[in-house]
Amino acid sequence: MKKVKLLAVVSSLMFIFLAACQSNEPTSIKLSEVTRSLFYAPQYVALEEGFFEEEGLDVELQTAWGGDKTMTALLSDAADIALVGSETSIYVYAQNSRDYAINFAQLTQTDGTFLVAKEPKPDFTWEDTKDSTFLGQRKGGMPQMVGEFVLKKHGIDPHADLDLQQNIDFANIPGAFVSGDAEYVQLFEPTASTFEKEGKGHIVASFGEESGHVPYTVFMTKQSFIDENKEVVEKFTRAVYKAQAWVQENSAEDIAKSIQPYFEDTELDLLAASIDRYKAQNSFATDPILDEEEWNNLKDIMDEAGELPADVPYEELVNTEIAEEVISD
Incomplete structure (x- = not known):
């Protein structure tokens, strides 16, 4: 009897130990970016400065080279999160998709x-x-x-x-x-x-x-992914916000040094000059919130180009709750 009880205790302890180990394992996220661009500097900062890692996320970055390819990756579950222009979420919505692509964290706020x-x-x-x-x-x-x-x-x-x-x-x-x-x-x-x-x-x-200000490049994911992984999306957004603050607080030269591994063929001084140009015109969003004025400006631009397929309400495709929670922490 004692032997049986001892085995039961050992088994319980092993279960607790394994569960604890599993809980400490980083969550894997497949992130698809529309292109490789210095315009997305805060994203590379989040990767290089360990902000995703601090949140327990193991982010695998892939470059899709095109908005249509990026959205295909997201909608087919080849990617969990996409970094792409907000206009693509409107195109998907207009196709009567049952699982919308939701904009949850803005990265850039001007044309680049x-x-x-x-x-x-x-x-x-x-x-x-x-x-x-x-x-x-x-x-x-x-x-x-x-x-x-x-x-x-x-x-x-x-x-x-x-x-x-x-x-x-x-x-x-x-x-x-x-x-x-x-x-x-x-x-x-x-x-x-x-x-x-x-x-x-x-x-x-x-x-x-x-x-002017537009939600030019935004992190988005399917509504179903948010429903099933809200905590993961919150952690992702928190890492982005940390990177945005870091970019605001540091010089163009320091940012260039941080993200140079993503632009190995470009000289450091040229990277710094390009980053400085973007910082001077406030291209990098200072927080992940996509506001309604920016959304309406986007729709005006699309409408002027004859490309607005539907007048999509802000509340339908933009989730600011997660970003607001992260900022208020």
Whole structure:
């Protein structure tokens, strides 16, 4: 009898020990980013500075290279969380999806592209783009919609006043600009600054400064994932918020050193200059809350481009409760 009792006690202790070990194991998260961009610096800071790790998360980052591919990964469960433009959640909603993609943590709050001219334009005005060959972005994507919005704001009809080319895949746009006859192009950093340094182009304007605050890049996940893993989403959001604070508190040089492993082919000083450019125009969100004014600005931009499939209420696709809880902790 004593032997049986002893075995029972040992078994119970082993069960408790194993349960404790399992509870300390990090939770794996598959994160899909729409592209690899310096624009997403706070995300890489969260990874490199250990903020996800502090929250007990093991984040596996994958790059999808395109909004449609990113959303496909999310909706097919190839990714748990996606970093992509909020417009994609509206497209999914309009397709009568039963499991919506919910925006829960904002990362960037302006457009991240710059207008790059092939030739120097020291006295550039937007009027200079008229009758030019303009290498645009993917139809229906945020860079293209913001580009059209800004051009129209300056009295330029992008489809009537420009030779607008939109037949190049996102990843191939920089190369097509260098080898082709386009006079203007929209580029993210650090590509824009790299081209300027190498004499391949010249930054003449910022679309982020011209278009105002929008939920340009946001972490989103399916409603079902939030329902089943709310604590995990809270931990993820807390790590993002820590990274946002770190980015605000540290210099462009320190941020560049932190995230350089994600941009090994770019020199440190060029990374720092690009980050400084984004910080100067307040591109990085200071907290993860996506507010209603930004959402409405997004819809206005989509509507102006003829790409708004439905007037989606803010409450339908935006969850601020998690971010608000994290900030109030």
